[in-house]
Amino acid sequence: MHEYRSEEIRNVAVVGHGGSGKTTLVDALAFVSGSSKRHGSVRDGTALTDFAPEEVEHRYSISTACAYAEWMGAKVNLIDTPGFLDFQGDAIAGLAAADGALVVIGAGVGVEVGTERMFREALTRKDPVLFAVSMMDKENASFDRVYEQIRSRLTQRVVPVEIPIGEGPSFRGILNLFRKKAHLYRKGTKSGEFDEVDVPDDQRERFDRYYQELIETIAATDDSLLERYLEGNEISREEALAAMKEAMKQGTLFPLFSCSAELTYGVRAVLDKLVELMPSAYEMEELHAFRGAEGDHTVEIHARDDAPFSAHVFKTHSEPHVGDVSFFRILSGTVASGQDVYNATRDTAEKMNHLSIAQGKERIEVPRLHAGDIGCVAKLRNTHTNDTLSTREHPVRLPQIEFPEPLVTFAVHASARSDEEKLQQGLHRLHDEDPTFETHYNPETHETVVSGLGERHLDVSLARLRRKYGVSAELTKPKIAYRETLTAKAEGQGRHKKQSGGRGQFGDCWVRIRPSARGDGYHFKDEIVGGAIPSKFIPAVDRGVQEAAARGVLAGYPMVDFTVELFDGSYHSVDSNEMSFKMAGILAFRTVAQKCKPVLLEPLDEIEITVPDQYLGDVLGDVSSRRGHILGTDSLADGRGARVRAVVPQAELHLYATDLHSITQGRATFRRRFKGYEQIPGDAATRVIDEAAKAIRELTEV
Numbered sequence: 001m002h003e004y005r006s007e008e009i010r011n012v013a014v015v016g017h018g019g020s021g022k023t024t025l026v027d028a029l030a031f032v033s034g035s036s037k038r039h040g041s042v043r044d045g046t047a048l049t050d051f052a053p054e055e056v057e058h059r060y061s062i063s064t065a066c067a068y069a070e071w072m073g074a075k076v077n078l079i080d081t082p083g084f085l086d087f088q089g090d091a092i093a094g095l096a097a098a099d100g101a102l103v104v105i106g107a108g109v110g111v112e113v114g115t116e117r118m119f120r121e122a123l124t125r126k127d128p129v130l131f132a133v134s135m136m137d138k139e140n141a142s143f144d145r146v147y148e149q150i151r152s153r154l155t156q157r158v159v160p161v162e163i164p165i166g167e168g169p170s171f172r173g174i175l176n177l178f179r180k181k182a183h184l185y186r187k188g189t190k191s192g193e194f195d196e197v198d199v200p201d202d203q204r205e206r207f208d209r210y211y212q213e214l215i216e217t218i219a220a221t222d223d224s225l226l227e228r229y230l231e232g233n234e235i236s237r238e239e240a241l242a243a244m245k246e247a248m249k250q251g252t253l254f255p256l257f258s259c260s261a262e263l264t265y266g267v268r269a270v271l272d273k274l275v276e277l278m279p280s281a282y283e284m285e286e287l288h289a290f291r292g293a294e295g296d297h298t299v300e301i302h303a304r305d306d307a308p309f310s311a312h313v314f315k316t317h318s319e320p321h322v323g324d325v326s327f328f329r330i331l332s333g334t335v336a337s338g339q340d341v342y343n344a345t346r347d348t349a350e351k352m353n354h355l356s357i358a359q360g361k362e363r364i365e366v367p368r369l370h371a372g373d374i375g376c377v378a379k380l381r382n383t384h385t386n387d388t389l390s391t392r393e394h395p396v397r398l399p400q401i402e403f404p405e406p407l408v409t410f411a412v413h414a415s416a417r418s419d420e421e422k423l424q425q426g427l428h429r430l431h432d433e434d435p436t437f438e439t440h441y442n443p444e445t446h447e448t449v450v451s452g453l454g455e456r457h458l459d460v461s462l463a464r465l466r467r468k469y470g471v472s473a474e475l476t477k478p479k480i481a482y483r484e485t486l487t488a489k490a491e492g493q494g495r496h497k498k499q500s501g502g503r504g505q506f507g508d509c510w511v512r513i514r515p516s517a518r519g520d521g522y523h524f525k526d527e528i529v530g531g532a533i534p535s536k537f538i539p540a541v542d543r544g545v546q547e548a549a550a551r552g553v554l555a556g557y558p559m560v561d562f563t564v565e566l567f568d569g570s571y572h573s574v575d576s577n578e579m580s581f582k583m584a585g586i587l588a589f590r591t592v593a594q595k596c597k598p599v600l601l602e603p604l605d606e607i608e609i610t611v612p613d614q615y616l617g618d619v620l621g622d623v624s625s626r627r628g629h630i631l632g633t634d635s636l637a638d639g640r641g642a643r644v645r646a647v648v649p650q651a652e653l654h655l656y657a658t659d660l661h662s663i664t665q666g667r668a669t670f671r672r673r674f675k676g677y678e679q680i681p682g683d684a685a686t687r688v689i690d691e692a693a694k695a696i697r698e699l700t701e702v
């Protein structure tokens with residue numbers, strides 16, 4: 001294969017709503033260019049970039065995957081991303097590795113929530129965007145409707161460049177505005193071959209209308225062009241393309257294409273324009289990276305071959321017999337197969353053995369890759385997603401990809417007890433592969449919990465766990481880490497006395513217990529005077545109190561935020577020892593805490609919901625029904641809805657992501673953050689206490 005340099009490389013992330021036709025289009029682009037030998041299909045599980053067993057089974061993308069199309073002397077790296085919200089982390093990683101976004105929209109369904117989301121994400125990253133309306137052959141396809149939806153929901157600055165001739169079953173060609181020709185596809189063509197003909201008479205009126213619009217839009221991007229256009233001068237194809245490319249870079253123009261990836265109609269035109277309109281890797285704006293493993297000085301990174309090597313790992317894919325495959329985008333310098341590199345994020349040396357590029361699941365070895373290219377390498381020792389590879393001589397760390405935070409949490413249990421250790425290892429491997437999948441042990445509830453972006457995300461993660469690490473596991477609703485606290489003060493005695501032949505045990509203490517402020521923790525005060533308890537036994541009383549407090553007095557949850565004053569007691573010169581005073585501490589706590597009006601506390605999260613106005617009422621009502629407390633509602637500046645802040649008990653938030661999705665047709669997003677503990681009101685508290693008592697009864701009956 002030709003060694004492509006940054007000027008000849010385009011990195012394009014293919015993004016959009018779930019099921020909009022991205023994977024099919026990537027397959028068609030690679031096939032039509034001749035770079036992929038087979039025209040695969042999502043329907044029969046042969047699509048180039050949907051090769052993971054879970055993807056073949058479900059017929060949708062789960063992971064970001066790479067392919068390429070060599071076209072017009074360039075290499076277009078195509079990063080196929082999943083559209084479902086649950087796998088959004090991978091879509092964001094795909095955008096991070098690219099220099100432009102191809103937003104795919106299904107001609108039948110039009111603009112959807114995921115289209116909007118990914119378009120805005122691309123805008124935030126200042127990526128040029130090209131829209132492709134795919135599935136033009138589908139029964140209910142309508143190009144004009146989608147065009148109108150883009151204008152009303154996404155941007156007024158969209159301009160059609162390739163217009164379909166016929167729609168649905170009669171879709172047979174496109175009007176190519178730049179060439180001022182019509183392309184009529186040869187029926188049954190395998191790779192998008194067409195006849196270029198003059199614009200047919202019955203298409204003349206549409207052609208003129210769209211052509212006028214295109215030229216005026218392009219002319220308006222540049223004063224000198226506009227002047228010449230208004231003077232009646234012709235704007236050449238090259239000038240028009242250059243102006244459009246510049247406007248796309250500025251984010252002021254978004255070209256619109258139409259195609260049917262399945263029939264390969266219109267796909268060549270999309271390829272042409274990816275090469276002509278997307279910026280080359282060479283045009284990448286400089287980045288600022290941290291120097292060294294720890295340093296906070298920054299250095300500029302340019303996509304130049306003569307700069308030191310640096311690359312960002314945006315995806316780790318682990319395979320049963322191969323191990324981890326790391327996908328990276330080279331940001332500066334070149335890298336050769338077998339070269340020693342340095343992972344500054346983890347301070348480890350790595351070797352780039354069998355340097356490759358990916359065409360779907362196939363990896364093609366290459367001797368060298370240049371600045372701006374995307375490559376992959378297997379079996380790095382300790383490199384994970386979001387790490388930076390560089391060299392020992394010039395170690396740098398690149399800015400991190402910000403992955404979405406987990407929204408859904410479950411407890412996880414190995415199906416077989418003996419698999420517990422394997423489960424822990426597997427879960428950590430899954431996290432290394434997918435940063436939006438998190439796992440930790442909750443010492444308060446004694447459960448291992450896993451979090452992700454949605455239920456589907458966690459289900460797929462468990463399927464991977466089973467396939468790759470041979471561990472079956474089940475998800476259950478996580479236990480809530482309730483706590484207990486006190487609301488009144490009281491005092492009393494704890495007296496431990498045992499006489500069972502030989503040496504006895506004796507410890508006796510008097511304590512005062514009072515509540516302290518929320519979050520203040522536990523305090524122990526020694527107020528013994530005159531040696532009523534010898535000082536060497538006092539820490540034992542403290543330990544006893546803490547041990548008893550950890551088990552609470554209401555429902556077995558840890559008691560928090562209180563102060564214990566030890567103010568009196570007595571001892572026996574022979575029978576007293578530390579053990580006896582610890583027991584006295586336990587007894588004192590149990591007796592006195594009961595008198596201090598104990599209550600249950602529950603963990604609360606603060607949530608921030610962004611929601612279009614038409615769903616605001618429903619969302620607020622739903623938050624209230626979850627015992628939520630609304631902190632405030634603000635209107636978003638650009639009329640895109642409202643932002644609601646509320647505090648809601650964690651116990652009421654299980655599966656909130658799923659519920660919010662269905663209340664708002666997927667139009668709302670939310671974030672959650674642990675807020676603190678607060679007292680549970682009457683009824684809800686009684687329920688928790690009853691449940692705890694029931695659980696204890698069941699345990700003792702067994």
Ligand SMILES: Nc1nc2c(ncn2[C@@H]2O[C@H](COP(=O)(O)OP(=O)(O)OP(=O)(O)O)[C@@H](O)[C@H]2O)c(=O)[nH]1
Nearest residue numbers: 018019020021022023024060061083135260261262
């Ligand atoms: N008729 C027709 N069907 C298509 C076309 N493109 C895709 N499809 C079908 O539409 C379905 C979804 O296509 P995909 O390519 O998997 O869509 P996607 O955007 O990759 O979906 P996610 O990966 O889930 O986000 C599949 O059944 C495809 O076979 C097309 O051009 N014409």
Ligand SMILES: [Mg+2]
Nearest residue numbers: 022023060061
């Ligand atoms: Mg897909």
